[in-house]
Amino acid sequence: MSKIEIIQGILDANEATATGNRAVFDKNDCLAVNVMSAPGAGKTSFILRTIEALSADTRIGVIEGDVVSTVDAEKVHDVAQAVIQINTKGMPESCALVADMVHVALQRMPIEDLDLVLIENVGNLLCPTEFDLGEHLKVVITSTPEGHDKPLKYPVIFAQADALIINKADLLPYVDFDMEEFTRTVRNLNASVQFFPLSCKTGEGVAEWATWLRDQRQRR
């Protein structure tokens, strides 16, 4: 009986694939954004609004992750340059996208003709934090009816976010969402995150987000 030292990350293979994905995005001068939220926060509506705001001068592809169904991909199909649907049901990870799924999607995407790829992750605030996809930016959406205490329950995803979208801002008069408390809690976990309160229903606040995203692309 003897011991063998290993010291190897169990997710190293995912990270290696993610690094490969990032290299593909970089080579094609394409900004990749991982969009994450709980189910129902408005990821697809947010992607549709983002495409609407940027499509005049930005070629946008979308990777749609869902456990089952193609309803989100169908919604995005008419407005995006390219849409690839990934269904995670029956895959080793069904609760989040992993780098290999994005790798496969990229082979079916005209990446050289795209400036921006929006990756809609599976609705979940926990599992997506473990899997780097090769994105450049992590965007997390919280919607006001979910409550301002979400960052205390799921600190990692809020600590990782580059941008935080506070969706359904039009409902603020009707729900008990304390914006100040929310932004303070997130700020305590994440010094550099950018906040964007907006409403995908009314379109209010979308322009500010779109300007920031366009700026992020130009900086690369």
Add this chain to the structure above:
Amino acid sequence: MHEYGVTESIIRIVEDKAKEAGVTKVTSIHIVVGALTGFVPDCIRFYYDTMSKNTIAEGATLEFEELPLRLRCRSCADVFEPITREWKCPACGAPEIDIEGGRELYIKEMEVS
């Protein structure tokens, strides 16, 4: 929920290392899991029993070592393990922190025969 893929990964790493070392049987695997990861040891054990069948690591004991959540104060750089749900620096009282540890997930060593 994503333990299936993680278990698959554990078996692959152990098989590779065992082959490299020229051993024929892995009897235990020591896995380090941070308190803040979403991975559930019992769930990994459950998958492992089935997935390790007919591999060099079939029947190996999985030992999990949990590393605590550690936070670093952005004001005074003190590193601490929070006791309550409120993540405040015990040294200076500041609430602004960075997550320093607790997200680990790696195989430390294995016992072979």
